[in-house]
Amino acid sequence: MVAGETSGDLLAGLLLEGLRARWPLLRSVGIGGPTMAAQGFEAWWPHDKLAVRGYVEVLSHYREIASIRHQLAERLLAEKPDAFIGVDAPDFNLDLETRLKANGVPTVQFVSPSIWAWRGGRIDKVRRATDLVLCIFPFEPAIYAKQGIAAAYVGHPLASVIPVDVPRTAARESLGVAPDETLVALLPGSRRAEIQYIAPRLFAAAALMQRERPALRFVVPVVPGLRHLVEPLRRQHAPNATIELLDGRAYDALAACDVTLVASGTATLEAALFKRPMVVVYAMHALTYQMSKRMKYQPWVALPNILLRDFAVPELLQGEASGAKIAAAAFKWLDDPSSCEQLAARFATLHAELRRDTARMATDAIEEVLSRRQA
Structure with missing residues (x-):
């Protein structure tokens, strides 16, 4: 194998x-x-x-x-x-x-x-x-x-691993998150190149979001062995934000969060299976992006959108993935509980199809x- x-x-x-x-x-x-x-x-x-x-x-x-x-x-x-x-x-x-x-x-x-x-x-x-x-x-x-x-x-194996009924209360308790706190999960990817290009944008968004709403909390599940890459970027791009780096525990973060800012890839499907609203972000080397853009056949990049054949969640790619735009898209979810509930219902149907x-x-x-x- x-x-x-x-x-x-x-x-x-x-x-x-x-x-x-x-x-x-x-x-x-x-x-x-x-x-x-x-x-x-x-x-x-x-x-x-x-x-x-x-x-x-x-x-x-x-x-x-x-x-x-x-x-x-x-x-x-x-x-x-x-x-x-x-x-x-x-x-x-x-x-x-x-x-x-x-x-x-x-x-x-x-x-x-x-x-x-x-x-x-x-x-x-x-x-x-x-x-x-x-x-x-x-x-x-x-x-x-x-x-x-x-x-x-x-x-999809993940549809069986991730529970249909999300253990939200238990996950929030395990992370020490109070019922009335708003939690944002940042998932910048699992590859070194992804972290290099995406983590700074997510941290910049977190810094802007907390400046506007100081009570927000942020968690970042970090792939084992990559904390030494993530920590300096956090200090550089969000030195004053309340951001906790977790050793792994991505599923706890997704189950517990109110919204996730997530790198395009498998993690977007995991977020959908946890029925979470999300802002999908991706950035890469400029030449790689131009080559990839010319060869794609569909208007969507994120797996949930591809499977639902709709821009169900926002995608901010390359030049569009600024801290300000990511923060604005996240606030749109946080300020619209009705849309979050409708999205969760669509994700529940998708979960059943993949399980x-x-x-x-x-x-x-x-x-x-x-x-x-x-x-």
Whole structure:
């Protein structure tokens, strides 16, 4: 298995739980993180080696990443595993899967590349690379069926992990937040580049918001190992704001908050599953942004908006993502409880659509691939 970054590690850990229930003597190896390790995974490289996003940003890491992929392929071809499962990270995994499949190793891609949003030409690479695509969104299998590619909808694992009824009171008590306090959660991303570009904007927004409403409280769940990047940015951009850095605890922060300012990515879907109003923010290297903008097919960037096919939550991207605009969008939610309730109802419907027994369904589909190969 290969999972890149924190969200991939979480998804892979959930899948491993289902695989181990089916095959108790399962041995799993490759690239992964702590959630996978808790399921007995043997990491030959840590997952954060792949936590790089953006064309320009990847260039500085390309040689190391390419070397890891080559070494991993050689080692896997020598061991000939019963199956390879790539979890998200399509730019790394699809090339690896192509080589493994050509040499007789069954390959599964868990999480479809976003071919419906941008870079649709990758579907030809998916065909060459995979024996099966495990899809986490219900509209995806039909896209692959038209191209004769095996795909199965297995639901989104997070929809089962995150409770339908949000434990809001317990989360606020665990964070020491009083019932009458207003809490804002800042989620600047889990990658170094995201923190570099996005955290300053979120901290600037927090500083403006507290200047206008001094009673506001702010929390920032920090990915383990990245506090040393976040703390200096907090001091620089919001030195006087009441901002608490948490060691992890993103789910407590999302359950407890009144609004979240969140980097575009998996965290926006997590916020939706917690039924929270949000302001979605993203910024990156200017050249990377221009290249990405030319290749996208839809007007939305945030996953909740893509799934609802509507600008249900505001998206502030690149030059639009100023502290002042982020703060204004957050205040709009805080000052309109009725809109927050309507949004929560839409998110509850979305939660029900995504909630499946993902680990079992994915394991069933993988077992079918293995059975076909053995036959």
